[in-house]
Amino acid sequence: MLQAEIKSLLREDISILIKVPNSGKHYLCDCGEASLLTVKEIQSVSAIFISHTHIDHFSNFDGIFRHQIGSGEKIVICGPKNIHHQIEARLKSYTWNLVGENAIEYEIREIVSKEEINVYKIRPPHWNLEWVKTQHFLFEDEYVNVDFAILDHKTDSIAYLFKEKDSVTFNENTSEFKKGKWISELKTAFENNNSDKEIEIEQTVYKAADLFHLLERNAGYKLGVIMDHAVCENNYEKIKTVFKEADMVYIETFYKDEDQEFAKQNYHSFATASGKIMNECEVKEAIPIHFSRRYTESDKLEIETAFYKTFREN
Structure with missing residues (x-):
């Protein structure tokens, strides 16, 4: 991935x-x-x-x-x-x-x-x-x-x-056939939706459609990067449309909650706001990034704590 x-x-x-x-x-x-x-x-x-x-x-x-x-x-x-x-x-x-x-x-x-x-x-x-x-x-x-x-x-x-591009894998646990080049031929037929393709296995010819059950389509991994953005509903609707149920998202979290007025003035986000939109997007994992240069390591820890508390709320 x-x-x-x-x-x-x-x-x-x-x-x-x-x-x-x-x-x-x-x-x-x-x-x-x-x-x-x-x-x-x-x-x-x-x-x-x-x-x-x-x-x-x-x-x-x-x-x-x-x-x-x-x-x-x-x-x-x-x-x-x-x-x-x-x-x-x-x-x-x-x-x-x-x-x-x-x-x-x-x-x-x-x-x-x-x-x-x-x-x-x-x-x-x-x-x-x-x-x-x-x-x-x-x-x-x-x-x-x-x-x-x-x-x-x-x-x-x-x-x-x-x-990532979706992948197709062969489930050998459900197959009684020996592995061979026929697997790649079957995958090609599957990806091209060519159900009538003839596949020869151990000197017997099968229609591809009769073998498709041996394959499994795996959704590609989705990784997002959301940089600077204002805290506003219009931005959040766009974020939800694109990043819904992503596997991992890195999201700008420029300010601590106590500095959220600066966030509003400068069209940035803050800890709980970024955590909340990631929660609403139902992403599997999210990481806050891009903190103000004014902050120390302890400030960063404070931002991360507030972010993850909101992100992981049920």
Whole structure:
């Protein structure tokens, strides 16, 4: 299943690395200061997901692309409206006369709305944006597809849900046949809904439909990252729509309950508010993240205690 690691220390910004086990594939959520993020991890990132471009979520982008240049790879960057211009500005602020055009390519996906994703590409040395197309989905590769919600943080703040592809497994306890290549053929027929496919087992031919009972579809693991958002019903309705019954969600919990007036003023969340919405979403597990820099370890413990008390209420 997907694995997430927080790469920022308490008084740093926020950056979360999501790993696909046994693949070497990484996704990065936000580019804040993150001293635990290694060069090797950065070079394994195939897609970056930016919630919004306040400095504590975007300040380390330069350090990240510094270690990606020269890879020759195409790296996807997803983010809110105008993310393509902000990426372009960062890249054009440096001199690239010693870097060739094949050193890297960024494909930028600007989230205009749930139905409109504008796709651009940009590459060295001149970093001129090229519009590619408009599409209706955000991101999908061989491992995950990514859904999202556009939340209000007095600017668009994108919350992302990573869903592993469903898998099909063979239940050998219900089978009287010896294992063989027929299992992969059966799985292919099952995934393609080809019930008439002929499957040969031990010199006997069966219709795939007669063997489908030997297979089991397993729902893909769902991991969410909800960054900065105001405490308001409109945000909560969007969160419920996307993150309902997720397996794991990391959620911004910037303030202690006693500082919730600051949360309201700054369009942030606070401990019990974040815990309550996770409870209402019926997620299996949730982790509070992204605390104000003013807080100490004891403050963090106080936030976590209040969060989990509310989250785990029946």
